[in-house]
Amino acid sequence: MSKELSERKKKILHALVDLYITTGQPVSSSDIQSKYLPEVSSATVRSELSALEALGYIEQPHTSAGRVPLKEAYKFYVDSISASGSEATALTDQETAFIRDRFFKRLEHIEDMSKAAAKIISDATNYTSFCIERSSMDIEIEEVKLVPLKGSKAVVLIVTDKGMLANKAIDLSPDVKEEYVETASSLLNKIFQGRNLMDLENFDLSEIDVEIQGFKDILDEVLKILRIYVSSHSDTVVVEGALKMLDYPEYSSVEDAKTFLSVIEDRENMAQILSDDGSIELSVRIGKEDNGVDKCAIVTAAYKVGDEVVGQAGVIGPERMDYKKVIGVLELMKNTMSAVIDGSTKHITDGHSED
Amino acid sequence: MSKELSERKKKILHALVDLYITTGQPVSSSDIQSKYLPEVSSATVRSELSALEALGYIEQPHTSAGRVPLKEAYKFYVDSISASGSEATALTDQETAFIRDRFFKRLEHIEDMSKAAAKIISDATNYTSFCIERSSMDIEIEEVKLVPLKGSKAVVLIVTDKGMLANKAIDLSPDVKEEYVETASSLLNKIFQGRNLMDLENFDLSEIDVEIQGFKDILDEVLKILRIYVSSHSDTVVVEGALKMLDYPEYSSVEDAKTFLSVIEDRENMAQILSDDGSIELSVRIGKEDNGVDKCAIVTAAYKVGDEVVGQAGVIGPERMDYKKVIGVLELMKNTMSAVIDGSTKHITDGHSED
DNA sequence: GTTAGCAGTCAATGGGCGAGAGTGCTAGCA
DNA sequence: TGCTAGCACTCTCGCCCATTGACTGCTAAC
Numbered sequence A, B: 001m002s003k004e005l006s007e008r009k010k011k012i013l014h015a016l017v018d019l020y021i022t023t024g025q026p027v028s029s030s031d032i033q034s035k036y037l038p039e040v041s042s043a044t045v046r047s048e049l050s051a052l053e054a055l056g057y058i059e060q061p062h063t064s065a066g067r068v069p070l071k072e073a074y075k076f077y078v079d080s081i082s083a084s085g086s087e088a089t090a091l092t093d094q095e096t097a098f099i100r101d102r103f104f105k106r107l108e109h110i111e112d113m114s115k116a117a118a119k120i121i122s123d124a125t126n127y128t129s130f131c132i133e134r135s136s137m138d139i140e141i142e143e144v145k146l147v148p149l150k151g152s153k154a155v156v157l158i159v160t161d162k163g164m165l166a167n168k169a170i171d172l173s174p175d176v177k178e179e180y181v182e183t184a185s186s187l188l189n190k191i192f193q194g195r196n197l198m199d200l201e202n203f204d205l206s207e208i209d210v211e212i213q214g215f216k217d218i219l220d221e222v223l224k225i226l227r228i229y230v231s232s233h234s235d236t237v238v239v240e241g242a243l244k245m246l247d248y249p250e251y252s253s254v255e256d257a258k259t260f261l262s263v264i265e266d267r268e269n270m271a272q273i274l275s276d277d278g279s280i281e282l283s284v285r286i287g288k289e290d291n292g293v294d295k296c297a298i299v300t301a302a303y304k305v306g307d308e309v310v311g312q313a314g315v316i317g318p319e320r321m322d323y324k325k326v327i328g329v330l331e332l333m334k335n336t337m338s339a340v341i342d343g344s345t346k347h348i349t350d351g352h353s354e355d
Numbered sequence C: 001g002t003t004a005g006c007a008g009t010c011a012a013t014g015g016g017c018g019a020g021a022g023t024g025c026t027a028g029c030a
Numbered sequence D: 001t002g003c004t005a006g007c008a009c010t011c012t013c014g015c016c017c018a019t020t021g022a023c024t025g026c027t028a029a030c
Helices: A007-023 A029-036 A042-054 A071-083 A093-110 A113-125 A178-192 A197-202 A206-212 A216-232 A242-247 A254-265 A267-275 A323-343 B007-023 B029-036 B042-054 B071-083 B093-110 B113-125 B178-192 B197-202 B206-212 B216-232 B242-247 B254-265 B267-275 B323-343
Strands: A128-133 A141-148 A153-160 A163-171 A236-240 A282-286 A296-305 A308-318 B128-133 B141-148 B153-160 B169-171 B236-240 B282-286 B296-305 B308-318
Touching (some): A007 A042, A071 A282, A071 A323, A093 A113, A113 A128, A113 A236, A113 A323, A141 B141, A153 A216, A178 A216, A197 A216, A296 A323, A308 A323, B007 B029, B007 B042, B007 B071, B029 B042, B071 B282, B071 B323, B113 B128, B113 B308, B128 B267, B141 B178, B178 B216, B242 B308, B254 B267, B267 B296, B296 B323
Antiparallel strands (some): A128 A308, A296 A308, B128 B308, B141 B153, B153 B169, B296 B308
């Protein structure tokens, strides 16, 4: 494996994967010969195939069948296409323009970029796609405000450097005075101002213990809001076109389809699986031991702002997927999305999107 | 069909559906005779079956097979069990207690009742379940507040009779005076106080035109928030255990599974399909022309507060589903949920759940 | 090192056959 | 008139088997 393959072996291996990707059928020596190597005979191809089989690249489903690529073969194939910089050929300019265009159309409409991107990727490739937003908790509290409303209600506003965080109506006992609200407000500010959400667990409340009497309820309320925010804003995963996988013969049994879908549906699991190569620009994982899903390959691209990875977009499809196209689409979307995020300051408004 | 069936025919039909539900296999005359009608011979049962077939209740997959219930048979079956008030036997007290208990445990945890209910129902019945929250726009605005923050930002708070609605940070030009904010606040209040969200489209702004200059931006902002709220708070549909359907032989082909799942995934479509019998306490729909999904039955229960339907919970499963159990569970959940909603005033807090 | 040719292997297909399940019909009985 | 026993008929399903076709691996010759 570590040994370099001969040029002809490379050509044959590449041809075999190419053919297998398009047909889905075991590839015979004469297929390769007639379509890729007319200068030699099929017998020659056969002996090369034997050698490749011995090297662990390919295998035969049974004695009298053609050859099928193994994991190693796909790896070789992916390397060869990404090395040769052939993404240029994978997507035409029109396709690129079209995809971009559709993405921005959608973006205007839904606001949620991950959703839009997942949809576009799935549509463009015809495979199941996903987007993961790695949520950052690097948020600094700028201001906490207790705003009295009519009746005995009040609302807590938490303003951060990234936007407004959360609000919640709470009930005050009916006989509170305006003064109380102001004191509480300033106390809350004293406690929380300048704090970072990442350190939530470390908030040391003992130091301000003395002043707390009478305000404990409100303090708890605010902490609760923050905790809920942190816990509910873990990485978000959106999946698009989950059913598209069922179009491929790899998943023609309901059993297999079911296990596939249940893995995909488990968002936490997905986030977990893909967290490993979060920082890799473009990663390809093939086979169950690699990615947790049987008979599948997962291609992911990480999109960044500056050096920070803010999310991943990817495709999950059969091992024999159209890697050229997928890689092309993902590269495109990666760049597009990075640019979009970079351009717009992101506000963490609570609830509705702001468009 | 309009004609009453003889007692024996009823008994046989009921037995047939019963057997078919448990076995999934065509039911033979001797099956019925040995397990339900030992007092007569199988030949007698056979002639009755012929008659029932002629009446359109049942059919034979092929000449030498047993009988299989048709839509009419299921309808008869459902009617007979709900008429005889036999829900009592469907769920034991322990089961009832267990389900309730699990529901309340979950409720504490996620807060979102629909999700909890859907999960419980799906677990208890082993079928795909769903909950629909019919969102009511009958919300009256009590107060609109413009709260200035540090810097030049401000936030709009909209308080309604059902809780707090939405908030959004907006930028004011840096040179606004405190006075401006106050005036804006009172103007907004004047415009929106007492209005109902249902009439959003009819808000007639011309009458207050004169005062608007200088506040147009803020006014637009508020209207935008309201519009977004209304449009994003359409009926919400949650589905649980979508894959459970694939366990049943009705959906053993990937083709069928796929169409089933794609119907289920389309939340809008679901909301649409089920909106017809929103007000029906307990509805059973069998067959494609009835419910849009082939080879399926849908059972829904509407839960209400007072007279208003606030949501529906339901099960979607194979036609031959365990109606007794399903109806039992749905009745239980319907009552439980109605009680829960009734008990707690519902706050429409924006974003996070409140607990 | 390459090729042509040939024998061997295996999956897939389809026909034929028997077993099993269940019905419909008919004749006889209460 | 309604019920029953018995029997012939029908249809599906699983099984075996032979045939076909698609490849390969090997070998001998170039």
